[in-house]
Amino acid sequence: MTPRAESKHPEIGAGAAPAGAAETAGAFGLDADPILFSDSLRMDFGGLTALDQVSLTVERGSITALIGPNGAGKTTFFNCVTGIYKPGSGSIFFLPEKEKRISLGGLRPHKAAQLGIGRTFQNIRLFNTLTVLENVLIGCHARMRAGLWGALFRDRKTMEEERRMTDLSYAILERYGLQARVNDPAGSLPYGEQRRLEIARALASGPSLLLLDEPAAGLNNQETLELADLIRHIRRDEKLSVLLIEHDMSLVMNVSERINVLDYGRLIASGTPEEIRKNPDVVRAYLGEDADDLG
């Protein structure tokens, strides 16, 4: 992005990590400066233990992956972080700033979003009949203030805010190559663009932590390569941290600095892509007979 656009829209990346944090990503020492960590997190569904004593950390400014076979509990972890599920026991902490530690356990979903946790969904959840621009504008909801009075009487402050947010949304769409689609119903976009729009909507709230749930699902090879670039760009431009669930190993190995592996709700490994690639537990549990993928 051009610097001009950045200064025009200071809201993008508001509440993000202090400047410089993103640059040091990847070079951190263990547990140096987490933006999110869970401690002995447990989640049961009836008799099924979806998460079992999960303690994992997302470093500030990093791209961290969460992988594991189907039904391992990855999406459940996201849902616990974003308040959709209330964890049975254990705790999750979110640190929008270094000294500010907020417990996420049992927080209502919109509160988590307002704190700066943006997310996408495994099966795309857009506001299908609304336009692309409106989808992103709704993404800005948390940073807008207008209420009933402003809606009915359209005072100067409201209109000013409305204009600012429309500009911001438009800039985000432009940045992610969707500007030609602003007036189309979101449901009418091709699959790949819907994925991108969902990310754009999540970014509109200016999150400091972005949770991506299988963003490459349904994309072809070319699109997956573009997605890897996109994720790196987002991390740099929006100055945020990314936690990524993904089955596509090439993408995971390509973009992430740390990888956490879940299997049957347990965290069985955690480390750099190199370490994960060599970890015998992971090879056995996650890849089974098809161990070639890691090499």
Place this chain on the structure above:
Amino acid sequence: MPEKDGKDPTGAPLRRPREKGRGKKILLSILRPLKAGLWLSLVAFPLVTFKFEAETRQAHFLPERIPLLLLICFGAAVAFDGLGWLKKAFGPGKRAGGILESPPEGLNRPRLSWVNRLLKSRFFKPASGVLLIFLAVLPFISSPYGVNVYITALIYITLGLGLNIVVGVSGLLNLGYVAFYAVGAYTYAILNAQFGLSFWVCLPLGALSATLLGFILGLPLLRVSGDYLAIVTLGFGEITRLVLTNIAITNGPRGIANIPPPSLFGFDLNQSVKPFLLKLGLIHSRTDLDKVLIYLIILMAAILTVAAVHRLENSRLGRAWLALREDETACQAVGVNRAGAKLTAFTLGSTWAGLAGVVFASQISFINPQSFTFMQSVMILSIVVLGGMGSIPGVVCGAVILILLPEYLRFFADYRMLLFGLLMVVMMVFRPEGLIKSARYQHIYRAPKAGEGDPSDSASGK
């Protein structure tokens, strides 16, 4: 654009596969309604062919009814099947140009529906001015009966737009909307009878009490959604009616009579103003000025409602409601307080019902619980559904059609409900999105860069 010409789409692609499966398909399409008819007649058999006499406690078998039974059951099955076939052939979704087809690259021209194009054309302002003048003059040149019908239509426009906030915009199926209408009407009736408060004082009070009730009833509703919400609101509507029937202050089922029409600055219009206007030759001798005033009041209210709902729809609050309708989980994930959005929509929607209720009470001057039955809720809901969920022009058209048409099609009076039902079924088959589909706000390029589409091409935004 393939979707532009209406002729080419359905026929060709549908008929092409002329393979081995075809005969089987035809056989199936004959067997399917027959099977349904058989089931239907089996189920209905004991109901139709046995007559049970309460005194003698005996059942009589009436074999002569069997042919009639078979005729009705198989007829209904075939008709329904035909409807499904018609829908497949002509209904939405089957036209060429699937929804995933992308528009020409780089072109961001807002695609406007015909209503929107009308609203945005340069004739719109003068035309609406003329329409407004016509609407304002209308009661003076119409018969008292006509004025009454127009008032009713405008009341239902207001009700429809209010319910549209709840059902159309926010996606909360409210089957007890009539309760708030009743509260508005009774607020005026009771406050006037007990304390002599005037129409003008009661108008905001009626709206306020309906809002308050909406808020209180809305609180428990936060815990339910979907079908459960519909059932709970249905219950609320019935409870409200039963309460009105059974407490003393509402005078029970006998209702409250002699509710005065609104006055203008304390004048009795028909006594003091009418002779004067008559002398000037401005009005007809039969014109009831009280009704004219009510007409003008509700006309104003309806226009203000249109403006308010339009503004709400394109605001932060309205977008939160729309997001709630589209996806309850995703809206929370972007920071929308789901409970808050639900509660404001439910509460605010009730306001207009209260307002309309006060006007209704002043119009007919006598209300009892029978004016506020479930059928009223259904009627208002039908207006929203028929007109188009979330579409303001749609709801206005829906109200006009459902209220005015029956008045002018008196000779159909006996078949009114039948036609009504038929209309709804046909609508659901052919145009489930309603008469006028809701159109969303269209954005225009603010500062387009060279080479990215043509800015002069895009239609105006608002």
